[in-house]
Amino acid sequence: MQRGALLILGLWIAAPARAQSTDEVARLARLVEAQQAQIARLEARLNAIDAGKAIAVAPPAPQAETLTAAQNQYHGRAPLGQALPSDAHPPSLDARLARIERLQRDGVQVDWSKGTPEFASADGNFTFRPRGRILIDLGTTTGSSVPSRNITATRARSLRLGLEGTIGKHLSYVLEGDFANNDVTIKSAYLAWTTRFLGQQTEFALGNRLNDRGLDGSSGTISVPFLERNVVAQGIIPARGFFGLGAAARVYGSHWHVGVQVSGDDINNASTSSDSRTIAARAHWNPVKTANWLVHLGAWGFNEKIAGDVVRPVRSIAIGGFYNDNLRVLPGDFAHATRGNGYGAEFALFHRTLWASAEAGARDLRKGSGEAAHHSAWSLATGWFLTGETPPYLARGGVWSRPKVLQPVTSGGSGALELAARYEEIDYSDSPLAGRGTAATLGVNWYLNNFTRLQLNAIDWTITSPSGTGMASDHGQSLVGRAQIAF
Structure with missing residues (x-):
């Protein structure tokens, strides 16, 4: 028993x-x-x-039920992580196939949903769309102990015109020229091939393309919540800048992506000597992605071999807005740097209409003689859509995008209203004659529709200049407004 x-x-x-x-x-x-x-x-x-024919293919039932539940819960808002695709991260293969099928079925040849006409052949294998942006700033600075910094001025932050299109199901192209800071330059100029590798969407690109580096650094100026990217994106950056001419590859999963890039100088660099060489990588992951919550984790880094003709490997930072060239964190004098390493981490949390983010990064520069310099920066930010929109975050690439405005002004509505706040700090002081800077920013964004935005940023800044300039520390306020249309 x-x-x-x-x-x-x-x-x-x-x-x-x-x-x-x-x-x-x-x-x-x-x-x-x-x-x-x-x-x-x-x-x-x-x-x-x-x-040459279209078929109607329904998505899997569980996915359809999930999206429907999320849309009903948000009363028509886009689910978290599903904002409009950014310029740097085109739609997925599923979205492209669905669009080709719709064109074949309906015979649609012109689409105005992005603000400019997108022309497409009947079979969807060829598309063409002009694209561009207009960013006009008006700003004023007060409170500075340096009289030349207390100015009121206007600035064309960016006047950009370009084109994009697709050839077949996999090949796409982008070309853009930009007028900014009283100079004309080429920005995006690349070919991309999108396919599947090991069951995941993969994109290979050749040409001049925006860095994949941090939440703000990987996003366009027209998409970030403030007038400018944070100081991590602006200051912890390769000598070649935001763009580099070379090859890039990105693999996209359902909740993650990994990207690598090997590039020389920016396409606008004078061809009088050898290029610098930069190897960069970034990865992001969404460990939580539900109807109400989304978590973003990311890390990035780069290694650079700096060419001998690079006079200034460090960028000055416009701490109070780009319209005021007299108000900048000085980069100091670290000429003849031969190599550098940069690295950073990123975190963001989204809950319905609220968002918060944190970024930090550092860069180490070294000369052939062994002399070194260490630079660092960090940023904390938060925001809230008062009108009920979800934050414009694109989960597929881990970048800022454009919001889906629930009631556009152009359709008789009130638009979307967002409040945002940010505190940031950058420290160049390890280099000779370099400075430090901090800024606290309160911002208001009014989105008239998906591609038009009015912005106002109030910035309380402090900069510490290097010794010998006549001013050890300076403090003041800047108020900057912007009218933006990006199509």
Whole structure:
């Protein structure tokens, strides 16, 4: 009887473990079946497109139910992480296929949803769209102990015109020219091939492309919540700047992405000597992504070999707005640097209409003689959409995007209103004759529609200048407004 009782007790204890193991195997089997079904649907859609006909393919039921629940909960708002795609991160393959099928079915050849006409062939294999932006600033600075800094002025922050398009299902191109700071330059100029690698969407690009470096640094000026990117993005940067001419590859998962880039100088660099060489990488992950919560984690780094003709490997920082060239954190004198390393980390939290972010980074420069300099920067920011929109964060690439305005002014609504605050600090003082700076910013963004925005930033700044300039520390306030249209 005792042996029988022990046998029954052992079977009773082991039963839940066997049931759990059986449930886990069943769950994995269902997951594999779902992935096989998705691959089959994509292949069917591609075959139908190649045959010149459109088919209606419904998404998997669980995904459709999830999106519907999220949309109902947000009363029409975009789910967290699903803002409009940014210029630097084009739509996924699924979105491209759906668009080609719609064009084949409906015969649509002109689309105005992005603010300018996008022309497409009937089969969707060729598209063309002009793109551009107009950013006009008006600012005033007061309170400075240096009279030349207390100015009121206007500035064309960026006047950009370009084009983009696709050729077939995989090849795309972008070309843009920009007038800013009284100079004309080429910005984005690249070809990209989008395909699948190991079951994930993968993009290969050749040309001049924006860095993949930090939450703000990887996003366009037209997308970040403030007038300018934070000091981490502005100051912890390779000598070549925000753009580099070379090759890049990015792999996108459902909740993550990894990107690498090898590049020389910016495309606008004078070709009188060898280029600098920069190897950079960035990865981001969304460990939490639900209807109400989204968490962003990221890390990045770069290694650079600096060319001999680089006179200034460190950038001055416009701490009170780009309109005032007299108000900058000085980069100091660290000429003839031969190599450098930069690295940083990023964190962001999104909850319905609220968001918060933190970024930090550092850069080490070294000369051939062994002399070194260490620079650092960090930033904390938060924001709130009063009108109910979800924060414009694109989870696919871990970047800022453009919000989906619920009631556009152009349709008789009130637009979208966002309040934002940021505190940031950058320290160049390890270099000779270099300074430090801090800034506290309160911002208001009024989005008239998905591509038009009015901004106002009030900035309380402090800069410490190097000794010998006549002013050890200075403090003041800047008020800067911007009218922006980006299409």
